[in-house]
Amino acid sequence: MSTASEIYSPGLEGVVAGETAISTVAEGLSYRGYPVPELAEKCSFEEVAFLLLHGELPTARQLAEFNSRIGVARRLPEPLRDLLESLPRWSLPMDVLRTAVSILAHFDQDASDNSHAANVRKAERLLAQIPLAVVDYHRFSQGQQPVPARSDLSTAANFLYMLRGTEASPEDVKALDVSLILYAEHEFNASTFTARVICSTESDLHSSVVGATGALTGRLHGGANEKVMDLLEATGGPEPAEAWLRDALSRKERIMGFGHRVYKTGDVRAGILKTYAQAAARRAGQEKWEETAEIFERIIAEEKNLHPNLDWPAGRLFHAMGLEVPLYTPIFVMSRITGWSAHVIEQLDKNRLIRPRARYIGPERRPVKPLAERRE
Numbered sequence: 199m200s201t202a203s204e205i206y207s208p209g210l211e212g213v214v215a216g217e218t219a220i221s222t223v224a225e226g227l228s229y230r231g232y233p234v235p236e237l238a239e240k241c242s243f244e245e246v247a248f249l250l251l252h253g254e255l256p257t258a259r260q261l262a263e264f265n266s267r268i269g270v271a272r273r274l275p276e277p278l279r280d281l282l283e284s285l286p287r288w289s290l291p292m293d294v295l296r297t298a299v300s301i302l303a304h305f306d307q308d309a310s311d312n313s314h315a316a317n318v319r320k321a322e323r324l325l326a327q328i329p330l331a332v333v334d335y336h337r338f339s340q341g342q343q344p345v346p347a348r349s350d351l352s353t354a355a356n357f358l359y360m361l362r363g364t365e366a367s368p369e370d371v372k373a374l375d376v377s378l379i380l381y382a383e384h385e386f387n388a389s390t391f392t393a394r395v396i397c398s399t400e401s402d403l404h405s406s407v408v409g410a411t412g413a414l415t416g417r418l419h420g421g422a423n424e425k426v427m428d429l430l431e432a433t434g435g436p437e438p439a440e441a442w443l444r445d446a447l448s449r450k451e452r453i454m455g456f457g458h459r460v461y462k463t464g465d466v467r468a469g470i471l472k473t474y475a476q477a478a479a480r481r482a483g484q485e486k487w488e489e490t491a492e493i494f495e496r497i498i499a500e501e502k503n504l505h506p507n508l509d510w511p512a513g514r515l516f517h518a519m520g521l522e523v524p525l526y527t528p529i530f531v532m533s534r535i536t537g538w539s540a541h542v543i544e545q546l547d548k549n550r551l552i553r554p555r556a557r558y559i560g561p562e563r564r565p566v567k568p569l570a571e572r573r574e
């Protein structure tokens with residue numbers, strides 16, 4: 199038996215659990231060395247997806263070929279479409295997506311091939327297929343038929359087109375595109391670490407993504423963006439917001455969209471997306487939620503020294519764009535599939551089984567009593 203070091207950190211806080219060349223939060227978040235604010239300003243989501251999956255930003259030719267592969271892969275197998283139509287309308291979209299990824303594995307000719315090249319091919323296909331599964335189920339659950347995907351549109355533009363049946367405004371497409379860039383990758387967060395643990399057993403990419411999707415669903419992780427508007431709406435608006443919030447904080451309620459395990463002085467991504475949330479709220483005539491959000495930011499900083507994370511502006515932005523709340527965490531998956539896949543590929547390129555030790559806090563060693571001697 200190998201000896202376990204006695205260093206123990208609840209929730210693995212501060213523990214370095216592996217190496218990665220994909221992103222770092224040191225000196226501000228960067229993907230493969232590029233500062234994320236610069237990527238959000240100068241690149242499309244597809245360029246960032248290529249960077250994460252292939253290691254470098256694409257040339258114009260590489261980007262055109264990548265977009266063409268994604269466009270061609272925008273199809274769902276018929277049996278999955280039929281299943282999406284037959285699932286209960288009250289199913290949670292994240293649960294549906296988890297099931298959809300699992301089913302997609304059965305139709306992927308590379309499913310059990312764990313080579314680097316096959317994993318990149320599978321990742322590109324999932325990048326194309328996940329938005330379709332999200333939007334097709336959403337339309338079925340609303341009693342509508344799916345809108346066929348378009349191969350000439352970006353991920354953001356095609357998603358909004360399939361959702362609404364008409365092309366979205368350039369402002370909406372840009373705002374969603376920037377959200378996808380900001381959500382794409384974040385080092386060893388809970389869902390990415392889940393994906394790495396799963397593939398470290400030499401399991402496959404789809405299994406890793408199914409597990410990661412489950413991890414992202416929780417409200418302490420991706421699920422937080424779906425709770426933001428519930429909170430803002432519960433206040434009743436800017437007037438009663440301060441009293442409502444002080445009361446919630448005095449009851450030790452957790453305010454979704456605030457706080458972070460790693461960022462203790464603020465999340466640069468939240469600042470970037472806030473500008474888009476404010477602009478979208480102005481276009482939609484919904485400034486009152488932005489005013490309410492400002493009140494939250496001020497009071498939570500004062501009272502708890504906590505700052506917004508990316509989910510805080512994302513929930514507001516998606517709401518101002520008229521997107522329905524159960525789509526918010528699935529949008530996160532549409533983007534994070536790139537980061538998850540990059541990590542699975544990196545893990546498998548230099549794999550070592552992830553198997554930590556536990557500190558035992560159970561009963562002392564004791565003999566097993568025969569059944570007849572055990573008392574109620």
Ligand SMILES: CC(C)(COP(=O)(O)OP(=O)(O)OC[C@H]1O[C@@H](n2cnc3c(N)ncnc32)[C@H](O)[C@@H]1OP(=O)(O)O)[C@@H](O)C(=O)NCCC(=O)NCCS
Pocket residue numbers: 209417418419420422450451452453454455456457458459460502504507508509
């Ligand atoms: C993200 C999160 C899980 C990180 O938490 P963590 O590093 O484990 O920190 P802890 O849960 O130990 O919290 C430390 C303290 O801050 C408080 N706190 C942390 N986040 C808080 C929040 N969003 N609202 C109110 N209080 C919060 C905790 O109650 C705790 O206070 P205490 O010491 O008085 O008990 C946490 O900040 C949170 O729950 N945020 C809301 C969910 C969210 O937005 N998730 C998306 C993350 S990107």
